[in-house]
Amino acid sequence: MALRTFKGSAPQWPWSRRLRRTMLTSLVAVGLAVAVGACSSGSSTSSASAGSASGKVGGSLTVWVDSVRLPVAQAYAKAHPNVHVHIVTFDGDANGATTLQAKIQLWNRTGKGWPDVIFSEQVNDPVWMAQKPFDFAEPVTGLIKQSVLSQWPAPSTAQCTINGTQYCVQDNLAQVVLWVNKKLMDKFGYTVPTTWQQWAALGQKVATQHPGYVIGTSGESFSHWIYFWGNQCPLEQLQGSQLLINTADAHCTEMASLLDPVIKDGTVPPLSVFTPDFAKKYGGADDKVLMMPGPSWYAQAVFQATLHIPAGQMTAAMPLQWANETPVTTGQVGGGPWIIARHSKNLATAADFVTWATTVFNPTGANARAGYPAYAPLASKWLASLATNPYFAADPTPALKAAASLIWKGWNLVTYPDQPVWSNTVVTALVAGKSLSSLLPAFGSALGQAAQAAGYQVTR
Amino acid sequence: MSSPALTSAQAEAAQPRGLRAARPRGPRVPRGLPFIVPYLPFLIAFGIAPMLYALDLAVTNANGGVTGFHNFVRTFRDYRFVPAFEHILLYTSVWLGTLIVFVVGLALLLHGRANRVSATFRFLFYMPGALAGAASVLVWLFMLDPAVSPGSFLLRHVLGAQLFVQSIAPGHLPFVFAMIAFWTGAGGWIVVMYGALNTIPDELEEAARIDGAGPFTIALRLKLPLIRKWIAYMIILSFATGTQLFIEPQLVNEASLGLVPDTWSSNQLAYQLAFRYGDFNAAAAIAVDLLVIGLLAAVLIVTRTGLFRREG
Helix, strand or coil: CCCEEEECCCCCCCHHHHHHHCCHHHHCCHHHHHHHHHCCCCCCCCCCCCCECCCCCCEEEEEEECCCCHHHHHHHHHHCCCEEEEEEECCCCCCCCCHHHHHHHHHHHHCCCCCCEEECCCCCHHHHHCCCCCCCECCCECCECHHHHCCCCHHHHHHHEECCEECEEECEECEEEEEEEHHHHHHHCCCCCCEHHHHHHHHHHHHHHCCCCECCCCCCCCHHHHHHHHCCCCCCEEECCEEECCCCCHHHHHHHHHHHHHHHCCCCCCCCCCCHHHHHHHCCCCCCECEEEEECCHHHHHHHCCCCCCCCCEEEECCCECCCCCCCCECECCCCEEEEECCCCCHHHHHHHHHHHHHCCCCCHHHCCCCEECCHHHHHHHHHHHHCCCCCCCCCHHHHHHHHCCECCCCCCCCCCCHHHHHHHHHHHHHCCCCHHHHHHHHHHHHHHHHHHCCCEEEC | CCCCHHHHHHHHHHCCHHHHHCCCCCCHHHHHHHHHCCCHHHHHHHHHHHHHHHHHHHCECCCCCECCCHHHHHHHHCCCHHHHHHHHHHHHHHHHHHHHHHHHHHHHHHHCCCHHHHHHHHHHHHHHHHCCHHHHHHHHHHHCCCCCCCCHHHHHHHHCCCCHHHHCCHHHHHHHHHHHHHHHHHHHHHHHHHHHHHCCCHHHHHHHHHCCCCHHHHHHHHHHHHCHHHHHHHHHHHHHHHHCCCHHHHHHHHHCCCCCCCCCCHHHHHHHHHHCCCCHHHHHHHHHHHHHHHHHHHHHHHHHHCCCCCCC
């Protein structure tokens, strides 16, 4: 949990090179791996944001960011010489690390030390930050103009809204699409599946015709956000004061039965793409990734930076449909929010920073933002430059754009981390050869225990 | 001492009785005080005071109201409490068992060797311990990954692991953590035990040899009983360290992207309760549980081995 402190625009750290060579990819969390591709700060527009509500912008500002957001903070500091920006980077770990909780508890106990702005990789962080005992987040309504806030897609705003008040703005959207290796698909003569059933059937075909290739993974700590969120499985659904966790729901059991054969035949291995084992077996120039359902940020963070899949192979296809069910829904993995501290003595500048970071900052070329910008006007600009990115075998933007509005709304963000529960109750057992269907009840009760410990009233 | 007559008789012979009996027995406290004064403020500030603070937190609620044993009952009923203590119990038994057998065994073996050989081995044994706690765990993360480990054939054949996730399968964990802790801590204790063995007067060993004792008899029936108190001391300290396991499971939790629960050990559970749930009172209750367990073990060992008993 080492903290690195940067002042203003400090020199760049050669993260990517170091990460690539070592096993650190498995030591750092998902988030840091996300950073790999996008760590160098580039030239950015220096126009001031006009979206923050009135107030004098200046003075000093302390911001906590992960390494991916470091360039944003540095660019803001450069563009705003009148603001003394103090940047602290931290691990935005999803997998049990409690950096932010521990820090906020300590600041609350000592009554000082709070930063003005925090970026978190954990999309659910604002949920606990807005409530007791943390009481950290300041509502953004009133700080950022309503005309600006309304440009975020409704599901994104909903995820930032806790008990009726909006406490954050998301930096990026993390809608799940089907990533496809077009070059390999063409070579093998396969057509891109449009339904989960076609996808699984193709997996079984791949296992016999081209063993060693994968069509997804089940070993991520967030695999259930890809498969179960997308298929409307109620694993965290708020119904009034109750939290519904029902792994016996048909949407859950169907998906588990669909996945079991492909997990067993090795085309959806219980391995994380961020482990050296995965990169060794399936990455590199002769990559074995045929398809992979995954969030929008997989393009740079996983295929380009972690697996080093060469340019001209990958592209995005539409999220998979369940049989002929409509409307098509998809999952989400990420969507990191910006949160302003209610303890900030410089709220106007904090709001200006957040507005600038989400609505203005949009470098191009190699320094482009790694994630799909959540702020719609910025997303269009970002998509336009992505469409011509030579890394992709075909234009990935239509699928990404369409998926952005398909995120299922029945999955609510909760205060406790549910991803480690998937890792340590499901993935470890999948590795040991158990079937996903047989693990669902245990997964449900483990989620229930975690929810109850966090103070939720759970309906099973 | 319950050791063979040979040993105690010789030991007494080596320490003439008259010497100790003749020592004046004045008031001990004032005389000892200057020796402990430099330590006392630190003991109070960093040992006694936090302990009292934990005790206070454990029997109160967030608003400071006295709740008696409520926090203890509450934490005991937590679904993570029993598994965490089970893990710790298994881990501590495995680790303490190997620690006692190997540390004492290796120290006795070394003590029988020629000086240069034993110095080399002492250094070798100490080496892994020279890495600071967290750093050594990081090294072990590489050791446990069959893809990069120099001991990958061991991982494949002993643990049956082809992948890192298989190395750290739940059933392996107490043994894996015990192995990490053993290699990072054993070297230091071997040096301590070696030092203890050096305090045994040469005449004793010589007398035993004249009486016809071989190297095994000397090691087991002469040297071992004489370093019994050092072993007891090692057990007390190691037991406390063992039950307070934190850094190994914590780092493996982060490195494995959550495959190992973040409440694997009781100390981790206390940490999570304090910082994830803001429940410092429950965390304090678990800390007090650990304190009580450590104290009980210490009392048991002290009374059973006569650690503080003075002969003469």
